[in-house]
Amino acid sequence: MGVSFTVDTHVFRELGELLVARDSTALIELIKNSYDADATEVIVYGHSLSNKKVSFIQISDNGTGMTESAFSQGFLRIASRSKEQGDRRSLRFKRRFTGAKGIGRLAAHKLAEVLKVESIPGSEIGSTIGVKAKIDWALVEQYLTLEDLASEDKSLAVIVEPKPKREKSKEGTEIRLERLRRSWSDRELLRFVSEVQSFSPSEFLINPTKESIKPYSFLLQSPKISDVKRTAPFVSKLQGDFATGENYWPTFAASADWFIEIDAASFPNSIDYHLIPTVQFRKAYPTAKIQKHSIRRDKGKSAPSFQARIIVKEGQQGGGPLKEWAAANSGIRVFMEGFRVLPYGERSNDWLQLDRSYAERGRTSPYLTEFGFATSEEPDDRDALLSILPNRSYYGCIFLTQEGAPELEMLVNREGFIPNDSFESLVSLIRLGIDLSVRARAAAKAPKSDRAMLIPPPLPELPAEIIEPETLEVAVKSLSGVRELIAKGQVELARTALEASETRLQSISKNIDTESAMLRVLASVGSQMSAFVHEINAALGMAQGVEKSIERLLEQEFSAVTRRELNRALKSIADLRRQLERQASYLIDVNSPDARRRRGRVSISSRFDSAERLLQRVAEQKGVEIVSSIPEGLKSPPMFPAELTSVFTNLLTNAIKAANRGGKVSASGRAIESGGASVRIENTGIRVDLKDSERWFAPFESTTTSVDSVLGQGMGLGLTITRNILEQYDCSISFVKPSPPYTTAVEIQFAK
CATH class of the missing domain: 1.10.287 (Helix Hairpins)
Incomplete structure (x- = not known):
C-alpha cells in the first residue's frame, strides 16, 4: 500500500498568519493581483469597517480577468507556479509580476471568512467564459483534510461556476470579502486605513512641480518605479472608509527646505546625488546653492539599482489638518515595483538610524568617511552633523525594481527585506545622501564669513x-x-x-x-544568557549526582546523628535540584531557538503556566497563593513564545512582591468580541492609584523601594518592557479597577 501526504484544512490559517503579517499587507497583496492582471484602474472600497456585522471590502479592476480553469489552477492552488512560467511578465503590458509563489491569495483568508470572485477574461486570454466563485473558509475548515473536501461532489465550502461573457460585460475581476474577521478599534482602523492609503508612492514625489526649486531642475525627470516593457498607467482609487483626505503635498512642498535626489540606476558605473535647496530656503539663506556629487559604483557594488527622492523639512509642520497630514506622511518609505514595503518609513521604524543619530548628536558620519567625503576642521564643517534631523523631518520614496534589486530578498511575512549585504549597501548609500544634505544645509546657514553663527548665543540669566x-x-x-x-x-x-x-x-x-x-x-x-543556560544545566547535573550519592550513603549503617545530618543534607540538595530544574526549564523556554525563531498564535494559558512554574518556589517562600483560571483555548496574536513568557514573568514577579506574605494572586481570561482575548492579573497587596498608574510604565519607575528578601529590588523596567513587547502586536496593558477582594489589577487586551 502506497503512502501519501494529507493536508489539514488549517493550513490556510497557519500559512496566512505566517506569510501575511498584518491586515493592510493582506489587502495590498490583493491589489497586486490587479496590477499583475494588467489593470489600469483598481477600485478598493471599504464599507462600515468598524461594524463587523455589515462590513465588507471590495476590490474591482479592469484587468485581463480569469477563466474557470485559470481560477482553479492559480487561485485555488497554494504556491501556484503560474507566475513562475516564462519571463514572469504580464500578457498585455509586460509588467514584472509582483508575486512569485501565489501565496498572496491567502491574504483573503486573513481578512475575511467569505471570499467571492467574479471575473470576465480579456481578449488576450482567448476565451469568452469567465468564472464566478465563492469560498467559505469556515465551511472549508469543518473538513479535516483537503482530501476530504475534494472528495465531496457538491460542497458549499467552495463553489466555482462558469460565467459567460455577455455583450455589455466589462473585462476584469471583482473580489468581495465578507464576514470580516475583526472589528477594528478606532486606533486600529486608523492605522489600517493609513497603511492602505500609502501602498503606492505619492504622485507628487514622482512628478513634483519645479516651482519650489526654480531655477534649478530635478535630477530625476521621471523615476523608474516599476519594470515594464509597455508604458501603462495603474491608478488606484480608494473609496468608502479607505477614501483619502485632502492632498496637502503642494502646500507642504512650498514650505520645504531641501530636495535630496539619488540616481543609482541610470548609469552602470556611477551613483549621482543632487541636493537642491528650495526657493523658500534660499529666501532665508541666500548663499544656499545646488550641490552635485557622484561616486563610483564599485564603492557600492553590492547595492541594488534604485532611485530616490526625499524632501527635507525642518521644524513644525503647520497646524491643524496639515500637521496631522504631515505626521501621517513623514518618513522615508521603500517601494518595490511601485508597491510599498512595510515597515520602512513607519514612525517606530528607524531603518536608516536617523533617530539614533539625532539622539547621539555625533560630529562624525561613518557614511561620509566610507565614501571618501572627509570632514574638515573648519567650524562650519566640523559641527555640521550636529544639525542632523530625525525621521519625522524627512518625506521620501526609494524606488526599487526586481530587475535592479535581484539580491534583495523579502522576509517570508512580507515585513521588509532580509538584512543581507545588498540591503546594508542600500542603507549606506541613502544615508550618504542624507548626511551630505545635512552638511550642505549647515554650510548654507553658517557661511565662512559668519562662522560664529554656528555657536549658540549664551543662555541669559533666568530664574x-x-x-x-x-x-x-x-x-x-x-x-x-x-x-x-x-x-x-x-x-x-x-x-x-x-x-x-x-x-x-x-x-x-x-x-x-x-x-x-x-x-x-x-x-x-x-x-550571555545562552552560555548561562549551559552553566545552570551543569550545576543541575552536579546536584543530581550529589543527591544520588547521599541516597547511596544512607543505605549503609551510620549512627543516628550522622543519619540525621545526611537526611538534612539530602533534603537541601533535593530542594536545590528542584530549584535549578525550574530555572533551567524557564531559561531554555525563553532562550531556545524555537522560542525566538518564528511567530505564532501562542496558548496564553501555557505561557502563564511556564512563568508560574519559574516563580512557584518564590511564591511558596513568601506564602503567596497563585490561582489561574485562564481558559486553554485563548490564543495570542502571532508573536514569539519567549515574548509572552517574559510578559507574564514580569507581571507575576510584581504581583508576588506586592501581595506580601499570606497574599493571593489571581489570573483570569476571556475571549472578547473583536476576536482577541482579555487577561487580568490581580493581587491582594498594596493598592495602586489608578489616576497615577501610568507613571509605573515609565522606565526606572519601580513600585518597590525596599529590597525584597526573596525577589530583590526591581530596576523599574519590567512594566516598560512588558508594554513595549505588547504594543508591537497592537496589544495594550493598563491598571484597571480590581474585583473584590483584590486591591490591584493589571489587564492585557490581546489583539486577534
Missing part, C-alpha cells in the same frame, strides 16, 4: 524654576508660549523663553541617552 529640567509635556507647553509671545510682538521675551525650552529639551535628551545606555547594558547581559 532657576524656568531652566530646571522638566518633562517633555512642559517643554512642549513652553514652546506654545513662545508662539503666543511672537504673535504679540514680544520678540525678546520669546527668544528668552525659546532658549529656556531648548535647555529643557537638552536635559530630556540626556535622560533618554542614559536610559538607552542602560537598555544596551541589559541587551548585553541578555546575550
Whole structure:
C-alpha cells in the first residue's frame, strides 16, 4: 500500500498568519493581483469597517480577468507556479509580476471568512467564459483534510461556476470579502486605513512641480518605479472608509527646505546625488546653492539599482489638518515595483538610524568617511552633523525594481527585506545622501564669513524654576508660549523663553541617552544568557549526582546523628535540584531557538503556566497563593513564545512582591468580541492609584523601594518592557479597577 501526504484544512490559517503579517499587507497583496492582471484602474472600497456585522471590502479592476480553469489552477492552488512560467511578465503590458509563489491569495483568508470572485477574461486570454466563485473558509475548515473536501461532489465550502461573457460585460475581476474577521478599534482602523492609503508612492514625489526649486531642475525627470516593457498607467482609487483626505503635498512642498535626489540606476558605473535647496530656503539663506556629487559604483557594488527622492523639512509642520497630514506622511518609505514595503518609513521604524543619530548628536558620519567625503576642521564643517534631523523631518520614496534589486530578498511575512549585504549597501548609500544634505544645509546657514553663527548665543540669566529640567509635556507647553509671545510682538521675551525650552529639551535628551545606555547594558547581559543556560544545566547535573550519592550513603549503617545530618543534607540538595530544574526549564523556554525563531498564535494559558512554574518556589517562600483560571483555548496574536513568557514573568514577579506574605494572586481570561482575548492579573497587596498608574510604565519607575528578601529590588523596567513587547502586536496593558477582594489589577487586551 502506497503512502501519501494529507493536508489539514488549517493550513490556510497557519500559512496566512505566517506569510501575511498584518491586515493592510493582506489587502495590498490583493491589489497586486490587479496590477499583475494588467489593470489600469483598481477600485478598493471599504464599507462600515468598524461594524463587523455589515462590513465588507471590495476590490474591482479592469484587468485581463480569469477563466474557470485559470481560477482553479492559480487561485485555488497554494504556491501556484503560474507566475513562475516564462519571463514572469504580464500578457498585455509586460509588467514584472509582483508575486512569485501565489501565496498572496491567502491574504483573503486573513481578512475575511467569505471570499467571492467574479471575473470576465480579456481578449488576450482567448476565451469568452469567465468564472464566478465563492469560498467559505469556515465551511472549508469543518473538513479535516483537503482530501476530504475534494472528495465531496457538491460542497458549499467552495463553489466555482462558469460565467459567460455577455455583450455589455466589462473585462476584469471583482473580489468581495465578507464576514470580516475583526472589528477594528478606532486606533486600529486608523492605522489600517493609513497603511492602505500609502501602498503606492505619492504622485507628487514622482512628478513634483519645479516651482519650489526654480531655477534649478530635478535630477530625476521621471523615476523608474516599476519594470515594464509597455508604458501603462495603474491608478488606484480608494473609496468608502479607505477614501483619502485632502492632498496637502503642494502646500507642504512650498514650505520645504531641501530636495535630496539619488540616481543609482541610470548609469552602470556611477551613483549621482543632487541636493537642491528650495526657493523658500534660499529666501532665508541666500548663499544656499545646488550641490552635485557622484561616486563610483564599485564603492557600492553590492547595492541594488534604485532611485530616490526625499524632501527635507525642518521644524513644525503647520497646524491643524496639515500637521496631522504631515505626521501621517513623514518618513522615508521603500517601494518595490511601485508597491510599498512595510515597515520602512513607519514612525517606530528607524531603518536608516536617523533617530539614533539625532539622539547621539555625533560630529562624525561613518557614511561620509566610507565614501571618501572627509570632514574638515573648519567650524562650519566640523559641527555640521550636529544639525542632523530625525525621521519625522524627512518625506521620501526609494524606488526599487526586481530587475535592479535581484539580491534583495523579502522576509517570508512580507515585513521588509532580509538584512543581507545588498540591503546594508542600500542603507549606506541613502544615508550618504542624507548626511551630505545635512552638511550642505549647515554650510548654507553658517557661511565662512559668519562662522560664529554656528555657536549658540549664551543662555541669559533666568530664574532657576524656568531652566530646571522638566518633562517633555512642559517643554512642549513652553514652546506654545513662545508662539503666543511672537504673535504679540514680544520678540525678546520669546527668544528668552525659546532658549529656556531648548535647555529643557537638552536635559530630556540626556535622560533618554542614559536610559538607552542602560537598555544596551541589559541587551548585553541578555546575550550571555545562552552560555548561562549551559552553566545552570551543569550545576543541575552536579546536584543530581550529589543527591544520588547521599541516597547511596544512607543505605549503609551510620549512627543516628550522622543519619540525621545526611537526611538534612539530602533534603537541601533535593530542594536545590528542584530549584535549578525550574530555572533551567524557564531559561531554555525563553532562550531556545524555537522560542525566538518564528511567530505564532501562542496558548496564553501555557505561557502563564511556564512563568508560574519559574516563580512557584518564590511564591511558596513568601506564602503567596497563585490561582489561574485562564481558559486553554485563548490564543495570542502571532508573536514569539519567549515574548509572552517574559510578559507574564514580569507581571507575576510584581504581583508576588506586592501581595506580601499570606497574599493571593489571581489570573483570569476571556475571549472578547473583536476576536482577541482579555487577561487580568490581580493581587491582594498594596493598592495602586489608578489616576497615577501610568507613571509605573515609565522606565526606572519601580513600585518597590525596599529590597525584597526573596525577589530583590526591581530596576523599574519590567512594566516598560512588558508594554513595549505588547504594543508591537497592537496589544495594550493598563491598571484597571480590581474585583473584590483584590486591591490591584493589571489587564492585557490581546489583539486577534
